[in-house]
Amino acid sequence: MxxxxxxxxxxxxxxxxDVPEFARSLAEGRSGIGPIExxxxxxxxxxxxxxxxxxxxxxxxxxxxxxxxxxxxxxxVIAAREAVADAAFAWTPELRESAAIVTGSCVGGQGTExxxxxxxxxxxxxxxxxxxxxxxxxxxxxxxxSMEFGITGPSFTISTACSxxxxxxxxxxxxxxxxxTDLAITGGSxxxxxxxxxxxxxxxxxxxPDTCRPFSRDRRGMILGExxxxxxxxxxxxxxxxxxRIHAEIVGFGMSADAGHITQPSADGAARAMRAALxxxxxxxxxxxxxxxxxxxxPANDPTETAAIRxxxxxxxxxxxxxxxxxxxxxxxxxxxxxxxxxTVLALRDGIxxxxxxxxxxxPECDLDVIPxxxxxxxxxxxxxxxxxxxxxxxVLALRAG
Amino acid sequence: xxxxxxxxxxxxxxxxxRIPVESITIDSDFMALGIDSMxxxxxxxxxxxxxxxxxxxxxxRSVRSIRQMCEGVExxxxxxxxx
Numbered sequence: 001m002x003x004x005x006x007x008x009x010x011x012x013x014x015x016x017x018d019v020p021e022f023a024r025s026l027a028e029g030r031s032g033i034g035p036i037e038x039x040x041x042x043x044x045x046x047x048x049x050x051x052x053x054x055x056x057x058x059x060x061x062x063x064x065x066x067x068x069x070x071x072x073x074x075x076x077v078i079a080a081r082e083a084v085a086d087a088a089f090a091w092t093p094e095l096r097e098s099a100a101i102v103t104g105s106c107v108g109g110q111g112t113e114x115x116x117x118x119x120x121x122x123x124x125x126x127x128x129x130x131x132x133x134x135x136x137x138x139x140x141x142x143x144x145x146s147m148e149f150g151i152t153g154p155s156f157t158i159s160t161a162c163s164x165x166x167x168x169x170x171x172x173x174x175x176x177x178x179x180x181t182d183l184a185i186t187g188g189s190x191x192x193x194x195x196x197x198x199x200x201x202x203x204x205x206x207x208x209p210d211t212c213r214p215f216s217r218d219r220r221g222m223i224l225g226e227x228x229x230x231x232x233x234x235x236x237x238x239x240x241x242x243x244x245r246i247h248a249e250i251v252g253f254g255m256s257a258d259a260g261h262i263t264q265p266s267a268d269g270a271a272r273a274m275r276a277a278l279x280x281x282x283x284x285x286x287x288x289x290x291x292x293x294x295x296x297x298x299p300a301n302d303p304t305e306t307a308a309i310r311x312x313x314x315x316x317x318x319x320x321x322x323x324x325x326x327x328x329x330x331x332x333x334x335x336x337x338x339x340x341x342x343x344t345v346l347a348l349r350d351g352i353x354x355x356x357x358x359x360x361x362x363x364p365e366c367d368l369d370v371i372p373x374x375x376x377x378x379x380x381x382x383x384x385x386x387x388x389x390x391x392x393x394x395x396v397l398a399l400r401a402g
Numbered sequence: 403x404x405x406x407x408x409x410x411x412x413x414x415x416x417x418x419x420r421i422p423v424e425s426i427t428i429d430s431d432f433m434a435l436g437i438d439s440m441x442x443x444x445x446x447x448x449x450x451x452x453x454x455x456x457x458x459x460x461x462x463r464s465v466r467s468i469r470q471m472c473e474g475v476e477x478x479x480x481x482x483x484x485x
Contacts, residue, residue: 045459205443205459263440300439 003236003251004176005402007244008087010079010187011342013227013329014050018082022329022339023346026354027375031328033211033223033358039193046207050225050330051193068131069144070109075228075335076141076189077148083185084149087232087244091149100181101142101155102172103230104164104188106334108138111194118196138334141189141228153181159334162294164188166337166387166395169231170253173397176233187338189228198224204263206298212331214295214324214356215302215370217363222296225330229338231345246402248345251382252281258392265301265388270294270308273394277384278312281398285313288320288398289380290353292344293370294388295324296331303365305386321378323371327357337387341397344385348401351379407479408472410452415468418448431467449475455482 011018014032015025025032035041036049052075057066060078069077089095112135116128134140139157146155154175158167165188172186192198201207201224208221239246254276258269278285294305310317325343332339347353352375359372385397408428416423419441426435432442442465446457449471455478465471 203443203447205446205462209459261438261440264438 001177002179003249004173005234005236005239005244005249006231006247006345007089007234007239008083008232009247009342009345010082010086011227011229011339012052012075012078013229013332013339014052014225015329017052019086019342022342023350025328026325026343026346027352029328029355029357029374031211031357033330036193039195039198041198044198045202046209048211048223049193050223050332052227068134070112070135070140070191072105072109072111072189072191073140073144075191075226076103076230077144079187079189079228079230080145080148080185083230083232089183089242089244095183096150097152098181098183099151099153100172100175100184101145101151102168102184102186103142103145103157104166104168104334104338105138105141105157105159105190106161106164107190107192107197109136109140110197111191112136114194114196145185160393160395161389161391162331162333162336163387163389163393163395164334164337166341166385166397167255169250169338169341169397170255170395172233173250173253176235182235182238184233185230186233187228187230188335190333190335191226192224192333193226208297211358212297212327213358213360214293214297214327215363215366215368216359217361219297219299219302221298222326222331225326225332226335227329227332227339228335229342231341248348248402249400250397251400252277252283252398254278254280254396256394258394260392262392263390265304266392267304267307267311269392269394270305270386270388271311273396274308274312274384274386277396277398283382283398286316287382288313288384289378290344290347290383291320291322292340292383292385293322293324294386295326295356297324297326301388302363305388306366306368309368317368320369321353321371321376322368323354323356325354327359337385337395340385340387344383344399348380348383348399351377353378353380403472403476407476411449411472411475412468414448414452415445418445426468428469428472429467453479455479
């Protein structure tokens with residue numbers, strides 16, 4: 001089987017409009033969480049989110065093209081453009097025909113759907129905008145990336161709530177590793193700041209009234225985020241042969257289902273996904289130096305994830321650094337795992353482990369080295385990135401420094 | 403606390419959890435009734451509709467028993483009446 005290199009990186013989120021800005025924010029431990037501006041939150045119990053502040057479709061898309069693309073798919077295309085430019089490969093007709101696109105999204109363009117439903121239910125109008133369906137579909141991100149670059153190879157979208165992008169990146173990784181494709185653009189995108197979606201999250205009572213404090217004893221829940229991250233994957237040997245910059249390698253992917261509760265996480269399910277990723281990577285637990293945690297900052301997730309990490313890593317858990325970058329870019333649902341995979345790549349590449357921001361008070365139930373508040377300079381050889389979705393569908397990516 | 407109020411709360415819980423009203427008493431605790439955190443969130447939603455009140459997350463967090471739930475609803479109704 002072939003080794004798989006990450007040769008291109010792209011992102012847009014609350015931490016910046018491109019990867020260098022994202023990396024700077026993580027290194028500075030600067031949170032992108034603030035008052036929500038893109039939706040009316042006067043009737044919402046939580047005021048804060050992690051938005052792409054002041055986002056407009058210009059200069060990224062002209063007006064007519066933007067008419068066809070929901071904000072979540074715009075983010076997907078913007079991140080893909082940066083990743084493709086960063087990878088700096090030469091397009092050939094054969095490559096356009098064989099390249100793969102695998103994206104993740106949880107709610108897709110529900111923001112567009114929300115407007116259509118308001119029109120018919122609340123305003124009593126008799127019709128919704130004709131682009132409601134093509135803007136809402138969760139695969140719109142993959143479709144618009146394919147049109148952007150003229151890619152005609154295998155392209156699809158995976159929707160597994162908060163694990164969507166990890167399942168997507170994992171599939172793309174396996175496709176490149178097996179030889180099914182020689183190039184993949186993969187990641188996730190999300191834009192959930194719409195009144196109806198926020199109301200639904202409010203009803204679940206899992207969103208923090210102030211900010212996201214993963215692993216901190218005084219944590220009060222998650223903070224929603226938005227944005228996208230995309231990666232370009234290639235066979236390592238081919239990437240080396242063309243002199244590409246190797247940001248990192250993906251070496252393993254593991255999945256599991258809790259088969260338990262629709263929202264309560266299970267330590268056993270999480271542990272099985274981590275073990276599966278290590279097995280797929282042929283790595284011993286002791287090889288891992290950093291974990292980018294799922295770390296939502298909810299009362300339920302963080303102790304469960306801590307228990308799962310302890311179950312998998314044993315005494316090595318005390319020599320591991322673990323952080324939740326959701327404390328800075330928020331929980332961007334189907335884009336989260338892509339942002340977190342990107343944060344993990346940067347940690348391996350730059351030797352700077354991102355912190356858990358907003359941390360105030362150790363919790364005996366989350367007794368891990370969570371890199372509180374300040375990034376740490378450390379060279380780490382291998383890392384994993386955890387994603388554990390509502391619905392109990394878990395996905396873990398294993399990465400190695402390039 | 404009025405018997406009527408506690409009976410209304412119990413009825414809401416029974417309907418939401420789809421268990422017989424008789425299986426719930428004012429002294430039942432959530433654990434014994436098999437009420438997990440998602441059930442609790444659904445019950446809060448049903449109570450908000452039944453009594454036309456808003457139950458803040460902070461108030462909801464510490465509630466572990468039917469009695470605490472009834473007391474909480476009573477407080478919110480009193481606050482509503484005072485406005």
